[in-house]
Amino acid sequence: MSETTAAPATADQHSSSGASITLTDVTKRYPGQRNPAVDAFNAEIAAGEIVMLVGPSGCGKTTTLKMINRLIEPTGGSIVIGGEDVTRINADQLRRRIGYVIQAGGLFPHMTVAANIGLVPGMLRWDKKRISARVDELLELVSLDAGQYRNRYPRELSGGQQQRVGVARALAADPPVLLMDEPFGAVDPITRQRLQDELLRIHEEVPKTIVFVTHDFDEAVKLGNRIAILKEGAHIAQFDSPDTILANPADEFVEDFVGHGSTLKQLTLTRVDEVELEPATTVTIGEDARDAAARAKTDGNTEVLVLDERRRPVRWEEVKDLERDGGSVPRGQGQVDVIGRRATLNDALDTMLTSSQGCAVVTGRGDEFLGLVSVESVMHAIQSARDTAREQNLGITGRTTMQADA
Amino acid sequence: MDFWQFMAQNQSKLTFLSWQHVWMVAQCVFVATIIAVFVAIVVYKSPAGASIANALSAIGLTIPSFALLGLLIAPLGLGVGPSVVAIGFYATLPIVRNAIVGLAGVDRNLIESAKGMGMGRLRTLVRVELPVAWPVILAGIRVATQLVMGIAAIAAFVGGPGLGGLIFEGLSQLGGVNAVNKALSGTILVVLLALVLDLVLMFVGRLTIPRGIRV
Amino acid sequence: MSTTVTAPPVDPDAIAAEVAQSRAGKWARLAIQQGLVVAVVVGWAVWRNGADFKAESVEGRSLAWGQILQLTGQHILLSVVTTVIVLVLAIPLGIVLTRRHTRRLAPLVVGVANIGQAAPAIGLIVLSALLFNIGFWPAVGAVSLYGLLPSLRNTIVGLEQVDQRLVEAGRGMGMSAPAVLFRVELPLAVPVIVAGARLALVLVVGTMALAGFVGAGGLGLLITTGIKLSRISVLISGALLVAALALIIDWIGRVVEEFARPKGI
């Protein structure tokens, strides 16, 4: 039976990396509609790649995505995942090996976070201990404290936390493929940016093949290794890396979709970890305040970043306050908006504009402090991006520099 | 004779009748719940089916219970038979209505999530849809229980067991010493037991409705 | 207390659901119901016409056309008088209980009404007969009491359901409290109150089947006679006619509701 071929294989390895996906002439024709919703879609997706599907509403993104896990049965063509034709596998068995994340998480409200995450492993008959360990591991992976969140119910979580649990649940049985349909569509911009950073970090740790639907082009540029821009009927207008699409839009449709202001788009292409991070004067809670103030003075800073025991940013403190209060630095009150290493300069700029320090705090795994991005380094990056864009454009006849300057 | 004296003197009889009454109602509601949920599962996906079931449920509730009891005597004779069938019938109707509302009200996203993670039709129903709809179904069970406690009293006239017997005894002894006491004790006990059952069901709700979906 | 669909024994949910039901669904439902009733009544009438009972037999006396008409008339009279009493008490009381100063009492009354719902109608009717004698008025009194609580609750829920923002808007326009009540709240609560009145009427008609026990007549008398004297044909006639009457009244109520609905709601 199909079950034997389909089942554990992947589930039992410690951490599987991605599988390739090949879509050949995949077509979906809904009954009673003249034109197919998806018309002979072709794509070759490499293992571990993040492919973004973007396009106007109703162009067939969701339909394409759902055909991969057969939530929608294709009416034609073939879909092969990791060398296996999906139509030959029992649909339920197939879906247990493909993570699926939808908008607002789709978490089951009557189950705890742990039960939600443990569902698929449970169906795959993992033993209890293993499921429990897996739940903790995944919560850790999505930056939620297991002790605190395991036994909560979805409605006891914020929108962003729910979405994290949604991602953890999709990753539960360690599927080689992750399908995401506008997963971050329902959260506020700051949370969305954090979730994106996190997804990139998770992807570095567990390089799944991800197919991600969005209608936010910035999100596509930020997350995607490649972006497929779709027109009505899921016809591919352009399927390429973000750089190429930005530099050389295939046609007017793509140009319109990408929008003008490509220089700014370059900000979305450059990652925080590609620019040089600047150091900050830091002090760990409990250390001597006057020492820290002295160090800050030598560094020429007027503010000191307070970190907790695990080197997570807690708040900013002014040097003069440290000098006045003396003693050991308390935890105090405050909040620091941070960005991840794989955040874009665009994100960094957004964060800077809302902070009073004129710089963005960058954190890595476990929210550990890495360094600062300042306005100067962003300006510098813009400058060099412009320069390269000029050079490229000089080489290409017919294309003007208009966009670069827009 | 004074009412409390009457109660004290007939304690064992009253206890027995109370128990009979509650036990019959409990069994009927239990069976009704199973039937109702089954019916709801069959129809809730189709709007036409759901409308028809709802209409029939409303029409059924419009039929006076005494009339239905009368009709049931023809095929079933006097006794427990028509009582149990009538009580089961009236208990089923509100539960069907609520079960349909509850199942149809389950967020589409949840069902899609369940499907997307490889749950089959049955598993989705058992692990997602029914638990999420359960609070609404339970509310229906509570309505049904209150409703049939009173109907069970009428059923005594066709030979059914329970506290209704006391009321009819009182009626038949019109003018007798204990007529009022009998009818009064029967009536009060039905109300009290209905309250007790409602509290029990509320407690069942506390135990069976996970914190995540409690109102 | 909770007030959503998941709430405890509260029928207003059902009313609200019905009020919100689609037009087509409603008419289809009405058609089914009326088809059923007409089939039953016509079938029974044909049977009755064809049946040949001796004039002095139980069947002959109980099922004589004159007798049937008289019982039906009695039943309707009992029901209408009772319903009027119920509504005359319940609606003003419901309005009073939803005013600003008395609002806090409303949950209490709704709670008592929920308990009262469990009171066995037969118990109330028998008690009323034992305490006040048999006949028309004791039956009317007992069933009024039985119907009062659900109707009161429906009125309260209907009024509470009116969007408070509209009430505030009315207030904000400088309407006096009575003006807001008569020009905003009541018109908006009409569908729910009318549906509640229909439910009360149907409940009363059904419960009046028990009036036969206490010498107040009505179609239920056929059922009791049939059972006591083991006359299945009388018993079934009574049961069918009582059921048909309740369904017809319900049907009329629903049709009236459809036509009387204020425009724009």
Ligand SMILES: Nc1ncnc2c1ncn2[C@@H]1O[C@H](COP(=O)(O)OP(=O)(O)OP(=O)(O)O)[C@@H](O)[C@H]1O
């Ligand atoms: N179940 C269905 N039955 C019939 N037609 C459908 C169905 N689902 C989608 N369609 C149609 O197929 C086309 C593609 O829909 P799809 O949901 O894939 O769009 P999308 O790109 O995801 O849009 P959006 O950005 O709005 O989510 C649309 O024209 C839609 O109307």
Ligand SMILES: [Mg+2]
């Ligand atoms: Mg979509």
